[in-house]
Amino acid sequence: MRILLLSNAYNSLTQRIHVELAYQGHNVSVELTLNTQVMAEAVELYQPNLIIASFVKMAIPEVIWRRYICIIIHPGIKGDRGPSSLDWAILTDAEEWGVTALQATGEMDAGDIWSSVNFKMPSRSKSSVYRTEVAEAAIQAILETIERFESGHFIPEPLDYSREDVKGCLRPYMKQEVRGIDWASDSASTIVKKIRAADSQPGVLDTIDGEAYYLYGAHQEDTLKGTPGEIIAQQHGAICRATVDGAVWISHLKQKKRGEQSFFKLPAAMVLSESLKDIPELTRSLKLSSTCKTYKEIWYEEKNDVGYLHFDFYNGAMSADQCNRLKTAFLNVCTHPTKVIVLMGGQDFWSNGIHLNMIEASENPADESWRNINAMNDLVLSILTATTHLVLAAMQGNAAAGGVMLALAADQVYARRGIVLNPHYKRMGLYGSEYWTYSLPKRVGHKKALELTNNCLPMSTKVAQEIGLIDDCFGQSIVSFRQQIEAIAQGMAQSPDYEHRLALKREMRLTDERCKPLEDYRKEELEQMKLNFYSSEQSYHVARRNFVYKITPSETPLHLAKHRQFSHPSEKCAVVLPNAKTSQKSTLGFLHR
Ligand code: COA
Numbered sequence: 001m002r003i004l005l006l007s008n009a010y011n012s013l014t015q016r017i018h019v020e021l022a023y024q025g026h027n028v029s030v031e032l033t034l035n036t037q038v039m040a041e042a043v044e045l046y047q048p049n050l051i052i053a054s055f056v057k058m059a060i061p062e063v064i065w066r067r068y069i070c071i072i073i074h075p076g077i078k079g080d081r082g083p084s085s086l087d088w089a090i091l092t093d094a095e096e097w098g099v100t101a102l103q104a105t106g107e108m109d110a111g112d113i114w115s116s117v118n119f120k121m122p123s124r125s126k127s128s129v130y131r132t133e134v135a136e137a138a139i140q141a142i143l144e145t146i147e148r149f150e151s152g153h154f155i156p157e158p159l160d161y162s163r164e165d166v167k168g169c170l171r172p173y174m175k176q177e178v179r180g181i182d183w184a185s186d187s188a189s190t191i192v193k194k195i196r197a198a199d200s201q202p203g204v205l206d207t208i209d210g211e212a213y214y215l216y217g218a219h220q221e222d223t224l225k226g227t228p229g230e231i232i233a234q235q236h237g238a239i240c241r242a243t244v245d246g247a248v249w250i251s252h253l254k255q256k257k258r259g260e261q262s263f264f265k266l267p268a269a270m271v272l273s274e275s276l277k278d279i280p281e282l283t284r285s286l287k288l289s290s291t292c293k294t295y296k297e298i299w300y301e302e303k304n305d306v307g308y309l310h311f312d313f314y315n316g317a318m319s320a321d322q323c324n325r326l327k328t329a330f331l332n333v334c335t336h337p338t339k340v341i342v343l344m345g346g347q348d349f350w351s352n353g354i355h356l357n358m359i360e361a362s363e364n365p366a367d368e369s370w371r372n373i374n375a376m377n378d379l380v381l382s383i384l385t386a387t388t389h390l391v392l393a394a395m396q397g398n399a400a401a402g403g404v405m406l407a408l409a410a411d412q413v414y415a416r417r418g419i420v421l422n423p424h425y426k427r428m429g430l431y432g433s434e435y436w437t438y439s440l441p442k443r444v445g446h447k448k449a450l451e452l453t454n455n456c457l458p459m460s461t462k463v464a465q466e467i468g469l470i471d472d473c474f475g476q477s478i479v480s481f482r483q484q485i486e487a488i489a490q491g492m493a494q495s496p497d498y499e500h501r502l503a504l505k506r507e508m509r510l511t512d513e514r515c516k517p518l519e520d521y522r523k524e525e526l527e528q529m530k531l532n533f534y535s536s537e538q539s540y541h542v543a544r545r546n547f548v549y550k551i552t553p554s555e556t557p558l559h560l561a562k563h564r565q566f567s568h569p570s571e572k573c574a575v576v577l578p579n580a581k582t583s584q585k586s587t588l589g590f591l592h593r
Contacts, residue, residue, distance in 0.1 A: 001146070004048035005030045006039060006070075007055040009552065010560065012398055013073075014054045015420045016135045017142060018560075019460040021052075024143070029562035033555050036061045043068065046563035050149055052142060053104065057083070060104035070104040071114060071145055075134045078116045079161060080168025081109035086126045086134070087174045090197035097121045097129075099137035101145045103156055109170075112156035115144040125199040125218075128348045131398065136418055136476055174198075176205045181215075183229030188243040192218040195250070200315070203254060203265075209275055216265060217251030217314050222293040231275075235282040236325070237267025238295045249295035251314050264357055264548050286329055297322070298329050305339045305493035306486070307389075316349025316403055319358040320368070323375035327382050334388050339493040342392045342485060343383070343410055347478055350395040350419070351403030353434075360548040365541060366533040373433050373529055376402055377522055380434045383409035384518060387506045390492055394485040395470075396478055401425045404469075405434035408443060411505060413470040414488070415461045416481040423469065424456045426575055427557075428547070429540030431528035437577055438512075438521040443468050446577055453575045456559060524578045 003026050007014040010032055021028045031042035034056060043051065043064055051070040053060060060070050076085035077098040089097045098118035103111035117137040122129060148154035160166060179198050181191050195218035198204045203214025208231075217238070226232035226242030233240040238251040253271040255263035269276055286300040301308045311326050318326070333341055345351060354372040362368035383391055383406075393410035400422035407413050415421070423440065425432035432453065440449040444467050452459070452469075461473035475481030492498065512518075532540045545551075558565055 001049040001150070002027045002029075002046060004028075004042060004046050004051045004563070006034060006042070006051060006053040006060075007032055008034055008057050009055060010557075011055055012131050012420055013135050013138060015422075015458040016418070016460075017052065017054050017073075017138065019420065019458050019463070020139050021142070023460055023462060024146075026146075027562070030560040031556055031563070032560070033553070034058060039064060042561070042563055050146070051104075054138070059106075059108055062106065065104040065106075069149060071101050071142070072104050072109065072111065073138050073142065074100045074102060074109050075130065075138075076100060076109075077118060077168045078113060078163075079159065079166035081170040082172060084171060084174035086129060087179075087197045088171050089121060090126060090129075090193060091174070091178070093193075094121050097133070099134055099141050101138075101141040102159075110159055112158050114148060114154075114156045115141040117141045117144075123193075123196075124347070125196040127200040131348060132418075132478065139418070176202075179204045181206055183241070183243065185244060188220050188246040188248050191243055191248050192220050195248075205256065208253075208272065212256035213271070214254040214256065214265075215250050216253070217249075217268075219249040219251070219295040220293045221247040221249055221295070231272075231279055233282050234269045234276055234279050235284070235295060236297055236322075237269045239268040239272065239276070239279070240282075240295070251295065262549060264360065264550075266357055266361055270358075270361070286332070298326055300329065300333055302336065302338060303486075304490050306489040307333045307336055307338045307341045308344050308489075309333055309341060310344040310346070311351075312346030313349070313351070316346065316352035316397065316399070317355040317357065318351055318353065318372075318376060318403075319355035320372045320375035322355070323372070323379045327375075327379040330379070330382055330386070334386055339389060339498055340392060340489045341386070341389045342394050342489050343407075344394050344485075345396055345399075345407075347396050349397040349403070350393075350399040350415075351406050352398075352400045353402030353406075353425075356428075356544050357548050360544060365544070369533045369540075370530070373402075373526070376406070377433055377435065377526075380406055380409045381518065381522075384435060384439075385509065387502075387509060390498070390501060390505065392485070392489055392492075394481070395419060395421075396481060398422075401428065401430070402432065402434040402436075405432070405436040405439060407470075408439035409435065412488075412492075414485060415464065415470050415473045416475050416478065417461050417473040418476060419461055421459045421461065421464050421469070422456075423459065424453045426453060427456050427543065429543040430532050431525065431575065433522070433525040433529050435518060435521050435525070437525055438516075438518065440469075441577065442512075450575065450577060521578075 003021055018028055029046050040063055051068050053072045064070055078100055096118050100116040101114045105111040117140045119133045119137050179194055195204050195215050199216050203216050206215050221240055224232055224240055224247045228242050228244050230242050231239050232242050238249045240247050240249050250268050252265045253268045254265045288296050288299040298311050313322055359365050359368045391410045393407035393413045395407055395415040398419050404421050404423040448467055464470045465473050474484050
């Protein structure tokens, strides 16, 4: 079928729907810049069989819904209506939530229901639920809708509040007055809930030292205490504020817009730096139990000869300092008498590469980019050259750019089924590094490596597995993914083949190094990156600035808008690979045979 995807942004949900539908063999085109005229034009050009609006903030124009079936993907249970669905679900402690596929009509979210899928509501942030449970339910609802649509005889269910299974209601836009924190009475769990209901957007507006900030990244704290509202500790950029019954960590702040001056999210301690001079910096051991309530970016657990190294960086963005800390932690756990190390990333993201916000905020973004990419490369190098252990990458959440290449440094790469991978840099105006010119062709071959880095499209885990980018994908939920990862890692550690596999890994690294030293790959990549950072051609700096300040493109990129491709010339500036030599396409298949 020809399916037109309408969305205000090419966000993770839209990407996920795009890759799943394409995988099912549908012909999918995407329109992003949404106003009545652009939407109508896209429909006219594409003549779709079905329209799916995955993330649309305005009403679908009548000229469209009168002529076409247009399915709105609403992140709420049957009967739920309004623009703050998930926010209300989190704030009101909904135990069950869902996604409803409803037909666009003249009234917002009130059309006939084609499908509705519910899930158990986890206690995580809005964006985390959106990327995980909502995305999963949305795919199920869309596939069911398509099946029903193709059958030609399905009659969608009119919204009827008298039905027992219609439990939702119309709720208003959630204003800051509802979100606001009362530090004199709100408990730590209430504060965490309020911030999570507003994370990643719009944040909870609060005042610190007389200045207005939006708060993000909340974590409850088990042990620290103080006067409610006061900042009592800091750790790796996060601040800890006392509550009436304990304390909460807040990892990020954004200053409220002042006149024309806009701000973006940064680590809280960086934003407040001057006023935190007397606030103690906490240091905590790497070994923190997973049940301990506190703020932890990097932590480590060990079980049955397997070490699990978690790195849960907000939004998957990794600054130079975070890369250095992770490298130190990795080298440290390599000295433990375990056999397998599993790199767990974070629950929401595996990694999205260098920290573009920190770079934007620095005095000299080119220098900071250089520092960040070198720190990232040092981290990747430490994994590529770790010959004491077998190393697994367990991607629980989405990954992009250098973040994908970070995973490829491991011996085996596994992903939770349903995450989205973006193994390319070009849209950020970068050639890329993280030894991608070594690891990517080694896994997928040269031709495919160039295709992936030039086409700049997201990829499903199923496709990633089929082309050899990853070794396997499984586990719809985070819990089941972790259980399977544990079983694989333990199986590997206890396998009679273990020593043989480790010896093979060492041998292959030596062979590859003789063919072409890793240092050469790094040098070649960094030469290109230097041009991206320091030449007068500013495309990276412009792309980064637009990304950080969330300046949306004025039109849908052509590689997504198939319906506009024929009238435009193809894009230039292809990425090329230097002469890369590796012992074989993949060193790694041997490990799980
Ligand atoms: N640095 C800083 N922030 C980043 C980031 C990075 N490398 N990658 C993502 N983020 C932030 C986004 O700004 C957004 O912030 P918000 O919480 O204020 O909304 C959040 O992470 C989620 O990103 P978003 O784009 O909304 O999520 P998505 O899942 O819809 O899209 C990506 C995913 C990865 C395709 C997109 O975020 C992206 O292109 N990231 C940049 C990747 C990159 O070029 N890295 C640098 C080169 S190594």
